[in-house]
Amino acid sequence: MGQQETEKLNELMHGAALTRAICTVAELGIADQIEGGKPRPVSELAAATGCHEQGLHRMMRFLASQGLFTETASGAFDHTPLSSVLRGDSVGSYRAGARMFHHIFAGWDGLDHAVKTGTPGFDKVFGKPIFDYVGEHPELGPILDAGMTSIHGYETEAMLDAYDFSGISVLADIGGGNGSLISGVLKRYPVMRGLLFDLGHVMGRAKANLEAGGLTDRCSVMEGSFFETVPAGADAYLFRHIIHDWTDEQCVGILGHCRKVIPAGGRLLVVECVVPEGNEPSISKAFDMTMMTFPGGLERTEKQFRKLFEMSGFELSLVTPTSSMVSVVEGKPV
Numbered sequence: 001m002g003q004q005e006t007e008k009l010n011e012l013m014h015g016a017a018l019t020r021a022i023c024t025v026a027e028l029g030i031a032d033q034i035e036g037g038k039p040r041p042v043s044e045l046a047a048a049t050g051c052h053e054q055g056l057h058r059m060m061r062f063l064a065s066q067g068l069f070t071e072t073a074s075g076a077f078d079h080t081p082l083s084s085v086l087r088g089d090s091v092g093s094y095r096a097g098a099r100m101f102h103h104i105f106a107g108w109d110g111l112d113h114a115v116k117t118g119t120p121g122f123d124k125v126f127g128k129p130i131f132d133y134v135g136e137h138p139e140l141g142p143i144l145d146a147g148m149t150s151i152h153g154y155e156t157e158a159m160l161d162a163y164d165f166s167g168i169s170v171l172a173d174i175g176g177g178n179g180s181l182i183s184g185v186l187k188r189y190p191v192m193r194g195l196l197f198d199l200g201h202v203m204g205r206a207k208a209n210l211e212a213g214g215l216t217d218r219c220s221v222m223e224g225s226f227f228e229t230v231p232a233g234a235d236a237y238l239f240r241h242i243i244h245d246w247t248d249e250q251c252v253g254i255l256g257h258c259r260k261v262i263p264a265g266g267r268l269l270v271v272e273c274v275v276p277e278g279n280e281p282s283i284s285k286a287f288d289m290t291m292m293t294f295p296g297g298l299e300r301t302e303k304q305f306r307k308l309f310e311m312s313g314f315e316l317s318l319v320t321p322t323s324s325m326v327s328v329v330e331g332k333p334v
């Protein structure tokens with residue numbers, strides 16, 4: 001192997017150092033200590049965040065070499081566009097997303113297990129499936145909800161700009177989490193009604209968000225497991241970042257419940273990445289690694305979606321790409 005390849009592999013092997021450094025910045029709130037255009041010395045940053053000054057300087061120097069933060073000649077650190085998004089109060093803040101990764105990062109220790117067995121690495125490391133684990137650790141629920149909104153929140157507007165939801169009277173958001181997605185749709189479509197369905201421990205946060213958005217009269221909430229039932233009463237069923245959490249067999253169960261209650265002429269809307277075939281680079285292929293390692297699901301190609309829909313009593317009718325990484329994969333009951 002030549003020097004070039006060794007050097008490239010050295011760089012790639014340190015991807016974990018970069019990920020962990022970003023997670024650490026987010027967890028410690030370091031980006032929040034810097035106001036853009038007002039560089040702060042490391043001594044001040046260390047004192048404000050309870051860090052070891054030299055250790056913090058080394059991490060910040062590494063991050064600055066990767067385009068997050070910039071070091072001034074006097075050894076102070078200022079923001080770059082990338083690092084400023086790690087401030088908790090920035091527009092579209094990524095802080096909660098990086099904090100989420102920080103809290104469950106150990107799951108990656110199970111990647112080899114996932115590759116060898118085809119079962120989730122998270123379960124091997126944490127002793128149980130991720131959603132059970134989160135249900136049993138109340139401190140994690142809000143971190144994961146906020147993380148999902150931080151990472152995927154921007155997709156809501158992209159989805160609404162690309163796909164026409166008009167004609168839908170009642171939209172059910174299945175596995176709707178903290179309600180930020182259904183809130184965004186109902187705000188864009190003022191006569192539409194909503195129904196949010198998720199596990200019991202998520203309900204409090206969903207209700208609080210709907211209340212804050214003045215949407216309680218237009219959106220009901222219902223707790224339950226989509227492995228047991230999917231609520232009737234809607235003419236469209238939205239699943240964003242749900243189907244990719246599960247195997248085909250599990251998805252046939254979930255979508256099968258949906259098939260039982262969806263009216264003829266109703267719409268199934270799966271909002272997820274559609275993995276391109278071949279060697280083309282795509283963030284969906286990285287998210288697919290996360291799905292394999294954490295919940296044990298997969299990101300799917302269009303062909304895989306078509307087959308999954310068929311197995312669940314639906315026909316794939318339309319794939320609408322958006323300006324974000326997700327597409328709206330539409331199905332009609334057959």
Ligand SMILES: C[S@@+](CC[C@H](N)C(=O)[O-])C[C@H]1O[C@@H](n2cnc3c(N)ncnc32)[C@H](O)[C@@H]1O
Binds near residue numbers: 148199225
């Ligand atoms: C990856 S998050 C997606 C949240 C939301 N749809 C979004 O796009 O931001 C997965 C959601 O599925 C919910 N969930 C997991 N297992 C479930 C089950 N058996 N029944 C209902 N919801 C479930 C979780 O509580 C969580 O809110």
